[in-house]
Amino acid sequence: MPEITYSPAALYIHIPFCSKKCDYCDFYSIPVNAATDGQLLDSFIEILRKDIDRQFKPVDTAKINSVYIGGGTPSLLGPRRMKELLDFLMPALSVGQNSARKIDEFTVEVNPESLDKDFLRVCAEGGVTRISCGIQTFNAPSRRLAGRAGGSARLGKALALLGEIYGGAFSADIISGLPFQDEAALRRDMETLLSYKPAHVSLYDLTLEENTPLYQNIISSRVTLPPLETAERLWIFGRDFLTANGYPQYEVSNFAQEGKRSVHNIAYWRMSGWLGAGPSASGTLITDGGASGKTFGLRRTVNADVRPYVSGAEPEVFSETLDRNALIKESFLMGFRYIKGPDAALFKKRFGCGIEDLIPETLRVWRNAGKMQSGTLNGALNIALNTDGLLILNRFLTDCFIELEKLA
Numbered sequence: 001m002p003e004i005t006y007s008p009a010a011l012y013i014h015i016p017f018c019s020k021k022c023d024y025c026d027f028y029s030i031p032v033n034a035a036t037d038g039q040l041l042d043s044f045i046e047i048l049r050k051d052i053d054r055q056f057k058p059v060d061t062a063k064i065n066s067v068y069i070g071g072g073t074p075s076l077l078g079p080r081r082m083k084e085l086l087d088f089l090m091p092a093l094s095v096g097q098n099s100a101r102k103i104d105e106f107t108v109e110v111n112p113e114s115l116d117k118d119f120l121r122v123c124a125e126g127g128v129t130r131i132s133c134g135i136q137t138f139n140a141p142s143r144r145l146a147g148r149a150g151g152s153a154r155l156g157k158a159l160a161l162l163g164e165i166y167g168g169a170f171s172a173d174i175i176s177g178l179p180f181q182d183e184a185a186l187r188r189d190m191e192t193l194l195s196y197k198p199a200h201v202s203l204y205d206l207t208l209e210e211n212t213p214l215y216q217n218i219i220s221s222r223v224t225l226p227p228l229e230t231a232e233r234l235w236i237f238g239r240d241f242l243t244a245n246g247y248p249q250y251e252v253s254n255f256a257q258e259g260k261r262s263v264h265n266i267a268y269w270r271m272s273g274w275l276g277a278g279p280s281a282s283g284t285l286i287t288d289g290g291a292s293g294k295t296f297g298l299r300r301t302v303n304a305d306v307r308p309y310v311s312g313a314e315p316e317v318f319s320e321t322l323d324r325n326a327l328i329k330e331s332f333l334m335g336f337r338y339i340k341g342p343d344a345a346l347f348k349k350r351f352g353c354g355i356e357d358l359i360p361e362t363l364r365v366w367r368n369a370g371k372m373q374s375g376t377l378n379g380a381l382n383i384a385l386n387t388d389g390l391l392i393l394n395r396f397l398t399d400c401f402i403e404l405e406k407l408a
């Protein structure tokens with residue numbers, strides 16, 4: 001049987017280190033001190049390179065069009081290790097000195113407390129086109145109760161550096177619904193952030209995860225969050241503020257200036273296939289069977305534990321096969337987050353039918369309710385929620401899945 005060559009559009013690399021854990025965070029990362037944990041960080045880069053190398057074998061790397069180094073806190077790697085990683089990655093992707101190939105987007109996540117000029121210079125010289133900076137809030141009491149490292153002076157310094165070295169080519173995250181946050185505080189956060197002219201802003205509604213210190217603090221009444229309705233109003237206030245200031249919403253939590261949407265995230269939302277390297281990272285490779293019904297996906301998730309990862313053996317990986325029905329559901333789940341909806345042309349090629357063939361009743365009801373919009377992309381009609389519809393995405397998805405079940 002001929003070996004399959006996969007064509008993922010994106011590569012995600014997870015750097016599982018932070019200077020300290022934020023109280024609300026349930027992403028996989030461990031706290032490290034860059035000064036005293038240098039050996040661990042060096043070993044990590046060495047093993048990460050092997051992990052990526054192994055994953056590139058059955059893959060047409062020339063199709064990878066975006067890279068995202070996230071975490072965790074990639075800026076904790078410091079300039080030397082980041083240079084080592086970029087010097088390995090670019091030739092492996094056939095990008096750089098002896099090649100005319102360029103990739104559309106290469107993002108690195110940073111946090112202000114570990115960001116410096118040398119790190120950003122290495123990124124800029126090594127081909128990183130975009131930086132994503134975790135701000136969350138400038139409001140000191142909110143930062144303290146959320147357990148965020150770094151004060152507002154440090155945030156301003158980091159944003160000024162980003163402006164100096166990256167111009168506007170950066171994104172910043174803001175969280176709404178934090179302790180001590182009201183509309184005036186969120187407005188101040190937005191105004192301060194936009195004064196540094198980012199091209200892209202992610203506005204997240206605080207999600208309270210069990211097994212986090214914030215959750216414990218809330219159930220033991222040490223910390224109070226704004227009531228649910230207030231939190232919802234705050235997020236909508238933030239959405240409207242960004243839209244009115246030149247950052248229209250293009251996904252559930254994402255806003256961008258014209259032409260500055262995240263290429264990498266769109267690859268996820270449109271299920272274009274991606275690789276994931278590093279502890280806890282997950283990748284999904286898909287073969288398109290079209291009308292034959294033989295479409296299937298392979299999901300590979302690296303064990304979320306850095307200690308065995310750096311031990312040098314092959315990383316422990318959890319593999320899962322996704323059948324056609326699971327992939328259709330996931331295409332809806334991811335695709336309807338995006339303001340242009342799932343990729344209708346790819347959907348047809350992949351599943352041998354149109355979206356409207358599978359959920360006609362749901363589309364009829366939601367169109368009549370004024371929650372949908374239509375446009376074209378690559379000559380195909382795209383079906384998507386409008387910004388009112390995105391607010392109640394989960395209700396829409398429930399309707400989609402009930403209708404899909406009836407078809408089964």
Ligand code: SF4
Nearest residue numbers: 018021022025071072
């Ligand atoms: S910096 Fe980011 S990844 Fe690290 S603990 Fe805080 S929220 Fe989590």
